[in-house]
Amino acid sequence: MRNVKCVPPPPPPNTSSVGNVTSVQNNNCTVNNNIVVNNHIVFGKEALERLCDEPNYTKRMEELVRLGKYAIPQQINDIFFNDQLPMNNTIMKTRHNDRFVKIKTGENSWDIRAIDDVYGGLVGRMERYMAPYFKDVEQRMEKVYDEDPQKFRQLTKDIRNFGHRVLWLDWKCEDIRRIGVDLNEPYCETERDRCIREMKSMLLEHIYDKTCEMLLMK
Helix, strand or coil: CCCCCCCCCCCCCCEEEECCEEEEECCCEEEECCEEEECCCCCCCCCCHHHHCCCCHHHHHHHHHHHHHHHHHHHHHHHHCCCCCHHHCCEECCCCCCCEEEEEEECCEEEEEEHHHHHHHHHHHHHHHHHHHHHHHHHHHHHHHHHCHHHHHHHCHHHHHHHHHHHHHCCCCHHHHHHCCCCCCCCCHHHHHHHHHHHHHHHHHHHHHHHHHHHHHC
16 A cells, blocks of 8 residues: 555676576677677677587588589678677678778778778688588598598589589688598689689679668668
């Protein structure tokens, strides 16, 4: 019957709770239900470990291998435009008809770079993303490689075809070679340069489209 004004006790410092989700914040990251989200990731430092620990990681890698060079735009989606890892959005393109992108260089800072200057970094992140898969294949195929070369060649056919294609796009393919797969080096530098220019144009278009989607969702 009495009107009593109650004031809840203050939450512990830097901790907030909404429903059954607890968020703990510090100067570097936010933790939601045991998922660490780093707010200060810059281009070239994207978190790949969680992607590689996903239950469907192997299946996803097999899909990418079968796509050949067209796996690369899909890798852009997985790494840089993944709704589950928004802190990995370290590259964007907000203007259509040029050959420049914006890369994240600080907590709230973005710098303009030519695609020629960031292409190597993109390729390196993609190779690192697939490295655990190729390592697993290496371990599984070791015995087959020693006992039945013909069967090994058949089982690694998709990986060999993938390697042949991406070698033309400036990939190192060291993880593929460690499996025991022989790859043919590009034989024409002029053609290789043409393939890389074509891929850069494809990536510019794709990054622009994904940036537009991302900005519309905000």
